[in-house]
Amino acid sequence: MEYIQLPKTDLNVSRIALGCMRIADKSVDEVEMLVKKALDLGINFFDHADIYGGGKSEELFGEVLKRHPEYREKMIIQTKCGIVPGKRYDFSKEYIINCVNESLKRLNVDYVDILLLHRPDALGDPREVAAAFQELYENHKVRYFGVSNHTPYQIQLLQKYCPYPIIINQLQLSIVHSVMIDSGMNMNMKEVWAQDKDGGVLDFCRLNDITIQAWSVVQASWAEGSFIDHPDYKKLNEVLAALAKEYHVTKATIAIAWLLRHPAMIQPILGTTSLQHLEESVQAIDVHLTRQQWYDLYLASGKPLP
Ligand SMILES: NC(=O)c1ccc[n+]([C@@H]2O[C@H](COP(=O)([O-])OP(=O)(O)OC[C@H]3O[C@@H](n4cnc5c(N)ncnc54)[C@H](OP(=O)(O)O)[C@@H]3O)[C@@H](O)[C@H]2O)c1
Known part of the structure; x- marks a missing residue:
């Protein structure tokens, strides 16, 4: 495993993190095995949200920590808030x-190491958010703050009032869902790929030392599921398979290596609950794609380049 110092923090985090959204329907024993496996592989970063499994994901993770209190000091735990199931968003x-x-x-x-605002709340008042952050920080309940699915201006607005640096923006990003990369490379073109749908979030985060965490790294979309072996992504799967053969890893490993190859030091948040897939995914650390291989994968996903 490789580790990076998250800018503006004292947190030394694994390049690859484990997301806990899908553990909700597992048993405590299964979650215990997954967490142990992650730690054994060098993963020290665990991503949660209050709403995952209606709270069940956090609860199961908490059960594992009850069994293994010694795990806590090895872990960087991040959670999110702000989505109200059935009602939408609340940043009060x-x-x-x-x-x-x-x-x-x-x-x-x-305490949690990092708290993220899960999705923008149109009615959110940044002064109120800042006051909440201040209370949580001063009561030693949260060490650092970030956001998820936020535009540059939303971050700047929050930062105007918030005394703590916004250190993370967690965003959907994969070879297939690469909107923030597409627009930059197609700038000033008439094609749909040139549309700026995120306010230039990739370069904004890099300019401001905000670490981008990638969610759904092997998913095409919620509706389609994983693009690995998906019939609609035939060309991409061919290129993934060829590279997987060359590097002696799986196709998913190559898809994760594609994210690691980007110079923004993106931190992939893995969603797998399979011990085998977890082990395979972490091998991406040792796969250093060439520039040509990175672009071959990009083009194989069906997007054009000018
Ligand atoms: N901020 C947000 O709005 C947001 C939204 C969604 C998710 N997230 C975070 O991101 C994490 C990941 O999201 P995700 O679960 O949608 O992403 P993902 O890593 O793309 O996983 C999606 C599915 O692909 C399969 N998969 C994963 N790795 C694989 C591998 N190496 N080989 C074969 N299949 C593999 C998994 O099934 P198996 O279990 O069978 O491997 C999983 O069901 C979540 O746990 C959560 O922490 C954040």
């Missing part, structure tokens, strides 16, 4: 603070 001070208190109880921890 009271809601944010209450969410964190509930997450801490479920996770069986005194």
Whole structure:
């Protein structure tokens, strides 16, 4: 495993993190094995959200920490708040603070290392968010703050009032879902790929030392599921297979290596709950794609380049 110092923090994090969204329907024993495997592979970063499995994911993880209190100090734990299932979004001070208190109880921890705002709340007042962050920080419940699915201006607006640096923006990003990369390479073209749908979030985050975490690294979309072996991504799977053969890894490993190859030091958040897939995914650390291979994969996903 490789580690990076997250800019503006004292956190030394594994290049690859484990996302805990899909553990909700597992048993405590299964989650224990997954967490142990992740730690054995050198993963020290675990991503949660209050809503994963309606709180069940955090609860199961908390059960594992009850069994293994010694794990906590080896871990960097991140959770998110702000999505209200069935109702949409709530960035009010009271809601944010209450969410964190509930997450801490479920996770069986005194603090989380990082708190992210999960999705923008159109009615969110950055002054109120900043006040919530301040209370959480001063009460030693959250060490660092970030966002997910936020545009550059949304981040700047929040940062105007927030006394703590916004250190993370967690975004959907994969070879297939590469909107933030597409627009930059197709600038000033008439094609749909040139459309700026995120306000230049990739370069904004790089300019401001905000680490981009990639979610759904092997998913085409919620509806389509994984693009690995998907019939609609035949060409991509051919190129993935050829590179997988060359590097003696799996196609998914190559897809993750594609993200690691980008100079923005993107941190992939793995969604697998399979011990085998986890082990295979981490091998991406040792795959250094050439520039040509990176572009071959990009083109094989069906996107043009000018
Ligand atoms: N911020 C946000 O809005 C947001 C949204 C969604 C997710 N997330 C975070 O991102 C994490 C990952 O998201 P995700 O689960 O959608 O992404 P993913 O890593 O693309 O996983 C999607 C599916 O692909 C399969 N898969 C994963 N790795 C594989 C491999 N190496 N080989 C074969 N199949 C593989 C998994 O099934 P198997 O279990 O069978 O391997 C999983 O069901 C979540 O756990 C969560 O922490 C954040």
